[in-house]
Amino acid sequence: MRCTCCIVPADVLERLARDPDLSDEVRSASARTLKLSARMRELRFHAAELTSLATLSGLPPVELASAPAITVHDCKHTQTLPGALVARPGSSADPTATRTSKETARVAEFFRKVFDRNSIDNAGMTMMSSIHYGVKYNNAMWNGTQMVYGDGDGAIFLDFTGGNDVMGHELTHGVTQYSLQLAYSGDAGGLNESMSDCFGAMFRQWEAGQDAKAADWLIGHDIMGPTAKTKGYTCLRDMADPGDPHCLAPQPAKYSEITPGMDPHYTSGPPNLAFCAACKALGGKSWETIGQLWYKALTGFGPSPNMKMKDFAARTRKLATQMYGSTPAVASAVDKGWKQAGL
């Protein structure tokens, strides 16, 4: 997966460094940034190459730690990352810091206990989160190295750390980056987003001890603000019914509705439905069987940045037979799920 730098592009810096209308100070700063940025890009490129090479060579990663460190940084409403380190976030007076620390640790525990995975990279990578990013920022994201959470505007959205599925979603982007390395466009982009919704939903259900039939399968339910709720919106996305009008951002349910150039948050509808439908068809806890299949499909075969949805579907169908051959209901549930999504 291509990971972009969060810095000004080189040609913009070059232009600023040469612009006679700007002060000497601004021109000098632009020129310095240009040199540093070039080196940072080289470092990031080589780090990504190393990750790919290690994965392809089949070498197990050298473990940084037996369990990940959890750090929380306060951006103090700026967009400077990572922000100021919060000392002892688990006992902070800031409930956002406390919640972020606690729930990030729980996501690490979820991946450890359910999938035997040691942190995002399976080698004990520190799980870094930045909170209070921007002013009333209605977003959360994985920037390639850490999680970033906005506070929400208090009207449409509440604090994005208030959704445990949101946290599971963002951290799973990191897992994808260190495994299947799905690109963020086309079919692969929709799969990338779907992996995050699937594992975010599983984490939410695991924390609640819910089985697939009792779960609501709603993404973003806990961050809906009063303005959204007053208008009858209950979630961002509904994995069980992607096109339902109670969603803030309804999605297609069938693969045939997807065309090139669509946003991954739109194209994740069909694979989300496939996973949800498979889990409900089989019954039981989503993470125990179908979730194990999805995890193997995501992490068991090395990078495939431009994977097509039909190929991911084929992989899960094959795994269902290989991993659960003595239980035909599993393969039947997986097949049913994908057929419901039109694949």
Place this chain on the structure above:
Amino acid sequence: MDRITIERLGGFAGFGLPGSRIKSRGDVALSELSPADRSAVAALFERKDHGGPGPPDAFRYRLTRQTTQGSETVEVPEHVVPEAIRNRVKDVLE
């Protein structure tokens, strides 16, 4: 011709997607921007490659300006957009 219209798209919540109820829009006059920001915006329209779709769940910005040849639109990742442009959008629920 001296205004830039701005749409913020995507993000975790899927702003501005087909059927999405959440939009993020704004505009700004070029005359309201600092010389550095005007220069940065001009470079965004001139540059053909902005390094791909950006990190997962990051916002994208669609900027449109009017020229003598008609309207011109560019879509760029959030991290290349000047703060003065980013601060101009307002999130609304339709």
